[in-house]
Amino acid sequence: MKFDVRFTAIGVSIVLACLAQPAAARTCEAPPALTSVDPPGFYQNASGYADAIKPLHAFIAEVNKAADERDLDCVMDLLAGWARGSALLTTGANYQSDFERSWAGTDFALALLRFPGASIKADHRFQQIKPWLIRIAEETRDADRINHLGNNLVYWAGLDLMSIGALTDRGDLVDAGMSRARQGIRDIGAHGELERELMRGERALHYHNFALIPLVFCAELASRRKVDLYAENNGAIRRLADLIVRAVQDERSFGALTNVPQQLFPWTFQGDLAWMEPYYARFHDPRLPSILGPRRPFTNPRLGGNVTASWGAPLPD
Template identity: 35%
Template sequence: MTVLARKTAPALLALALFGGAAQAALVPPQGYYAGIEKLKTGEGNFSCEAAPKPYTGSLQFRSKYEGSDKARATLNVASEKAFRDSTADITTLERGVSKMVGQYLRDGRPAQLDCVLTWLDTWAKADALLSTDYNHTGKSMRKWALGSMSGAWLRLKFSNSQPLAAHQAEAEAIEKWFARLAEQTVRDWSDLPLEKINNHSYWAAWSVMATAVATDRRDLFDWAVKEYRVGVNQVDDQGFLPNEIKRKQRALAYHNYALPPLAMIASFAQVNGVDLRKDNNFALQRLGEGVLAGARDPSQFARRAGQKQDMDDLKVDSKYAWLEPWCALYQCVGDTQQRKHEMQPFNSFRLGGDVTRVYDPNVQSKK
């Protein structure tokens, strides 16, 4: 053995012994391991509807804010209807998958799982949502859909009940499709100028994070963390996001909308050994506290944005689904904990479904 070989052999041995630990398989937070609540026989009231038609066309959609000024805060009713109509099959897929996964994990009926797999496999085989002919609204729909599907998929993939064990071929095909969608999402949302990075980028990063864990892709995980850090580094000392303040009367609503993907990414990163809680002097905590204060009294947001705030979204409990991962990160107490309990359970299809079941499973579901 040469001198060089003798010197490098111990290093290579150490790499062999410890390299695997450094790149351990990616995992979700503990709540994703929950099994089926109660196995029920037969199909009950469940009937699998036909899968929505796979969307394989151009991702060129009208914006619901079409014709608005640069604040992009004034709803255009006609263009919103056109948008809803043209994206109906995509949204049906998102909502349907999330709902059926939730039903399956409650009831354990095989027909529910079969239906989820049929829907996703149908779209995967069609290479749906992969068009490179897209506008901003189109690439937004792609990343929203991916986050919804991968978020729900994680609950199946990691469940202690192992529902996918007997469906490995379908699962592999679906996950390959997810990975392709994530790779395109990375291309869609990378290298934007800072003034263009807002809640859309955070939702893109969440979709990529969920897919990273579903497919055990460290490169996707690293990209999601990088985009998260770009986001939280924009939070100022008062807890404001400058690019969401630009939304004028909807500034507070968009700060609230920015929180779910950021909190989910931080939660997923933490369980994989990357602690993002302290980034930019606890920016995520500061952002959440600012939104909660704004929901009680929006005057500070009104002063900063220069307009009275539209509070409609802030009156919808499900819009606060970010409280589940956020409180897991920062251990909410007192008034914040009480507000969370009053609004639970949180169900957000864009986060994969029943977020409360993942983060606060002892909460009794409200019927």
Template identity: 25%
Template sequence: MINRLSCFAGLALALAMVGAAACEMPPPARVDIDANSYYSDAHHSVIDPVLQAKNIANVKPIEDFLARVARDASGRDPGCALRWLASWGEQQAMLGKLSSEQAYYVRKWTLSGLALSYARVQAQATPAQRAVIESWLRRLADATIAHSDAFRGTRNNHYYWEGLAVTAVGGVTGDARYLAWGRKVFAFAMSQVADDGALPAEMGRAGKALHYHLFAATPLAMMASILNLHDARLDKLVSFTMAAAADPSGLARVTGVAQEPERSDQLAVIYNRHAGRPAPGGQGLWQARLGGALDVANPLEHLQ
């Protein structure tokens, strides 16, 4: 009997060790962000491969962290996602020196993904984890708002991603200030939609006009779902963007530049789900900046 109990105890310990090994120690937090722009033309449409490679290498630790949290939060290991989030929260990640405007882009995209991933696992967090993670997300949201409000450049897709990041933090913390700021960003975006559904700031991106319409419309669709907003101007923007993705020739004629092919699946799944029109083909869609698996509704989304 003693030997049998010892065997069971040994097996339990081995299984526990396997489970613990599945969640590696989180990497040291990146407090500072070093990133650089990589476009070489006035339209920000032509990529310099050398500058792009430099930027990818510099931000890889942050991108890898976000991807791992999103994977775990989307079902692989919720407990590990919480441990990683709390670790970087304790170290006040991404709240140090930001080297450039591109670094601020990285922070807001990452904040969006982290907040939306946290929404998936928040119910499983301990009180201590909630305190650390939510305090950190609030500080990142405050920093995002401060930088955005001080910015004097064109309000384009970057502003909409800031809106999504702050809105998502409002969703997981219940802080009305962040939700109100998100509504302000969304209202501004809607005011920019032209009669044909286009966004003038994104039309100026030459060969990447289609890419940046998708990059603008997708966070706006997620914001609309989180804030439970319905707006005919968003419908026009999404219709314009999805039509252009299906057939870029019209957009090419208007811009005078051939458009790079793009898929609209991510936008379609989020938008149609909020509108009560499930979109086929969503299985396997993935975007860490949007909280990971897109075929499974985020807890913050309002479904019709």
């Protein structure tokens, strides 16, 4: 094959010209830290919730964007800025504040766990981030407004504890998180049902799926410690996963558990199916490629950004 020298020269000139231009500096300065986030309950006041949560969700989006772009320096800058400001450590008056802190801490830890551990721990900014995330985990662990519920929010708290514990080498937090995950696993019935989530009426299917998310990710983190949560309670997580997969294929299948017509949020069978990425990578369930393919990439603001990039496996052709 012959190359046209003229086009080669032009290409080199373009590359050199681009290199000569100053790179557009990405602003990674953290916004002012939110010492507390205290929205009203999502169902009690949807518009008030949306307004109150905007600053936190905007910050999470920035962290996840940097993680998606593999920009560890930016992730560190953002999180260190909030760590210095003791963000989210003041407990709000509304119970929703505990939930939001738990989810945010989970997201921050999972975003960092996308990078090599040695790179994170060698960075001086991690010495600011580490104690702050531990405080978030401890506040979540001790939050009575979560602990008494016995539902999906306890399982999400478990993922907060496990992810932060794994990141910070705090085995006690990992153990506390695993205990909460095991509570969820014990809650799963013979047909994959969760009694507390069935009580949600028209949102029961949504909350079965929402409850499954932290259980799958807890099982994945536990597997790194050679603990098989997938096997516990006679494969309970897999029963719940099967229930959801069948409902995605045919929503009417959920009618075996409840006669109440189900209402889904737009994200229920979109971003909230992100658990399928690690699940497929582990089990290669042949039903999942047709579900995963059209929906990829999966992004989730509670799971560190692009879940497909961080947990997914190639699909068959």
